Amino acid sequence: MSETIPHSPSMSNRVPDGTIRSSMERSSDPRNDETPLPAPPASRAPPAVHDSPRTAFDTSELRERVDGVLQSDIGVNTLLNRLKQSIASARDFTYFLKERSSLEEKHAQGLKKLCKGTFELIGKPESRQGSFAQSYEEITRIHDRMSDHGLEFAMALHQMSDDLQEMVSNIERGRKQWKHTGLTSEQRLQDAEAAVGKAKNKYETLAEQYDRARTGDRQSGRFALKAKSAAQQEEDLNRKAQAADTDYASKVQAARASRQELITSLRPQAVRALTELITECDSGLTLQLQKFASLNERLLLGNGLCVSPLKNQPNGIAPHTRSLREVAHNIDNEKDFRDYILSFSKKAGSRTSEIKYEKHPALVSSKQAQPPSQPPQQSFNTPTNAYQNANPVASSSPSGYERGHRPSESGQISGVTPYQPPNREGYPMQVPQNQYPGGHIPLSHSQPPRYLGAQIPNIPPHSPLIIPGTNLGTPDGPKTDAPPNFGDTNRMRSASGSGTGSMIPHMNPYRDDVQSRPSQAPNNHFQQLPRSQPSYDSFGPPAPQQSMPLPNTGQPRQSDGPRPDLPPLNPVFGVTLDELFRRDGTAVPSIVNQCTSAVEFFGLDVEGIYRTSGSNPHIMEMKAMFDNDSSQVDFRNPTVFHQDIASVATLLKHFLRDLPDPLLTSANYNSFRTAARMEDDIGRRDSLHAIINELPDPNYATLRQLTLHLYKVAEHSPQNKMTPSNLAIVFGPTLMGQGGGPGLGDPNDAAWQAKVVETIILNTYQIFDDDD
Structure with a gap:
């Protein structure tokens, strides 16, 4: 069984060709080979992986100890728990990569947008030119190259997260399959051993009774309806003891065969498969971690080379780019100032002649009448006349209305006291009709x-x-x-x-x-x-x-409530679960989540829930809302469904009934019917469990959600009177449909349809455990 030993973390670093690399080859991005980011120097390569743990692990003593645990009764459960940890770690790292990719993309996009706007601002004449503009432009170009590196890094992380997510989905699907196979075989052996114990107890009891009857020792406290002789009792007990002996021997033989099959075939097969899944998950996760570290190093090294490029290239050619510090130190403020001033030298022109006072000859004769030291009076009269007509308060012209004022009887306007209307004898002048457009005087609410x-x-x-x-x-x-x-x-x-x-x-x-x-x-x-x-x-x-x-009173207000005639933009009813999954991206339809949550919030204690029909107008209205846009429906507010929880329950049954293919699928109709006719409860449960595991992913997820919900409803059966049997009668035909097509269903099939649903509800947590 040495091939079942999982690889150590150090073994995942040495990925052989054709094994782990073949399963993870989708994670390699061909763009990474073409990225302009420089590769890390050879001197900075990561150190060699430690060999001491692998050498210690390869010792025969540790290998035997590991095999002893894996081939024991707890081996399958131990590997299932270990694989669950690997899947959880891979899922967490997938989320980390996705969030890091989103942050890097936002940062790079923002930096690129900033650089684009900065390039436009540098070329405007309002900004400084000269050496400052050249250095500023070169600094912006360096940041633009850094944003390109960030975008490449974000794209690589996004691709890695997608690859890890796909790997986790495949491994989790394999874990569910081998969990069912391995635990079923283990459970079969435990049932056989329990049967052996019961047969042994019965055999020993009859043997003791036979021995007492043969020796003449009677048990006190036991009375027979008809007295038998000692010989008859001894003969009867001997016959029963022989039958018990035969049954005991057959049970032991069956248990030995089951154990032999489990130890030699079933358990090693499950252990080998689970070990391979663990190895694949751990190796893929480690490979992506190493790739993430390499990409981080390349990103930082690329940004560092943009900020400060290498001076001495290996080929002896000096680089043409300058470092960020050299670009910033290249700014010459004095030179920029002189160049700017000298650019206006042609517009400066020559200095004008001296200003002189020259008297006009015509004014020489009036020199004595008016001394030159007094200015003319005309220069003071003009502004005085201008200010005399500039006061709008003193003006009695109707133009005062244009400024929003109304003249009083005395012709004065007060800016504080409200205007008192004139008497009937003296009306103020009417405002012209063309003063405001349309004849309306605007009244501003913000400024009176x-x-x-x-x-x-x-x-x-x-x-x-x-x-x-x-x-x-x-x-x-x-x-x-x-x-x-x-x-x-x-x-x-x-x-x-x-x-x-x-x-x-x-x-x-x-x-x-x-x-x-x-x-x-x-x-x-x-x-x-x-x-x-x-x-x-x-x-x-x-x-x-x-x-x-005049307001128009002939038309009533339209109702703001929901209307049942909404257009079916995204239909939900009559659409297959696969199509809803591809369109909405969720395995469980939104209407199932909304209806089950509403019933659990408001209807668990309602008597006859799922048996009492709701209001047809309410149902049609909610159906139109879901067919229009199911993402806008929120049943957490009871006013959305008119506080009619029975209509919500009926809506869920309508959705399941209108599916083109029933939830339990027409293809498995005969399989479910055959499993329901089994008399053994455990066998019927295991058969139904196996068929349910073969359902498509949307059907499986929706059935799991519905079953967990119906189990909660059945827990409140003392209040709502809906036991698992009653719920099975309601949901049996809805979930099973008719195997022969429309109109060809057998009325006698209703009993076993209800038996299927009742068995599923009673064994909810055996069929759908919490980690599925």
Whole structure:
């Protein structure tokens, strides 16, 4: 059995051609051979692998000890646990490589984008030129080469993570297969030995009774219905003892045959296969670790050579690139400054002539009338006249409306006190219709008009509009088409002079206030002011006639809730599990996870769950939601399924029923039926377990999720009345389907269909253990 000994960690470093390299040849990236990164020098090669552990391991004494453990009753379990550790380590390193690849790619992409933007900024005339621009450009080019190295490193790590992930999947699949094979043979031997023990106890008991009957010793406390003579009792006991002896001998013979087969054939085969899987996993993981170390060294060495290249090349040719320090030291600030100043020497020109004062001959005669020391008066009159007309407050022109002001009766405007409207006799001038586009006076919510001053209260933007003297903005008031009462100035003053400020809040012309009212309201709920008379508010200028657009009350608001007529963008119902797996990337469909989680959160104690039907409108609505985009459905919020957990349970049954191929597959229909007819519980369980292991991956994962969920439901059977038998009756036809096709199912098959599902539920943790 020396071939079953696993390799030590030191043996994985010496990978022979055609063994481990053939299984991991996908991990070698041909781009690594073409990468521009320099290879590590020969002097920095890693030291030789230690030979002392391998020499110690190859000793005959240790080999015999290892074989003794592997060929014992715990050998298969020991190798399964060791392989599980190898798979976990490989999976962890795969995650590390993927995350490191993502970080390196983000860093390299960001650095390349920064270099591209820097190249554009250097060429702009607003930036410094000369030696600084040249050095800055060369430094940026060095960083661009470093980003290329980072991208190559990230791509290599990503490829390594994909290769490791594929290797882990293959090895884990092999582990499940040999776990079932090895543990089944071990369990068969244990059952045979237990049968031998029972037969032996029975045989010894009958032999003792026969010996007492032969010697005349009777047992106290035992009474027979019909008295028998001593000879008859002795004859009966002798016959039973002989039968027990024969049964005991046959059980011993069967146990010996089972043990012999296990020791000579089954156990060594399982040990050899598991050892090879462990060796492959450990060797592949070690190889990827060595490759990762080499790639890190190449990355750092490549970046180092970019920053500081080698000066003395082996061929004697000096490199043309300079180091980062030399590039930075090459900047000459004085030279750049002189070159910049001298570039404008042609534009400087010659120095102008001296400024002289020359008197005009025509002004010589007025020299005595006006001394030259006094400036002319005309120079002071012009700005004075200009400032006299520059005050908009003193102007009575209607142009004052253009600045947002309203003149008072005295022609003055106050910037603090709110404007008091004039009496009925004196109306202010109306704003021209073309003052604002569309005839609307814009009211900014963020910056109030000047005439409101500091008295504007903090009114919500969606408050109803209240205009004194009218019924506009009062939802319950009477509706009238008459113009507002402009003579009621007392109420207008009380509204404007109170401590709370204006009664007119900010008006949003785009807000449809009628949508919040009942749909029975008449269309003339708000009437537009007539064009013949201007409308007034309590503070601002006359409102233009077009400033009150009529809202449209003929159309009701549309519901914001989910609609059952969503388009089936990503159908879920009626699609095979393989197609869902390829499209969504998850072995268990999202609808199964959502429905089982919702039932476990809200329906474990609901009586008759999965037996009571839900609401058909709710089911059709949720079905449309999943067919539209299942990733946007979240049943953790019970309002999504209208707090109807029975509809969620029915939706899950509909999904399983609508599968083109049943969850347990039509191909295995006869196999499941044959296994269900077995009377032995253990044999039926093992047969179903073997068939389930042959299911496709999406079917296996979905069945495991559903079975674990139904086991939790059955645990709450005292509350929900759904025992494993009741659940099997509900889910039997749904999971099994009809083996002969639509319309050809046998009604008598319902009993064994339920038997299949009930056996699976009762043996949930024997068929689906926690590490599957």
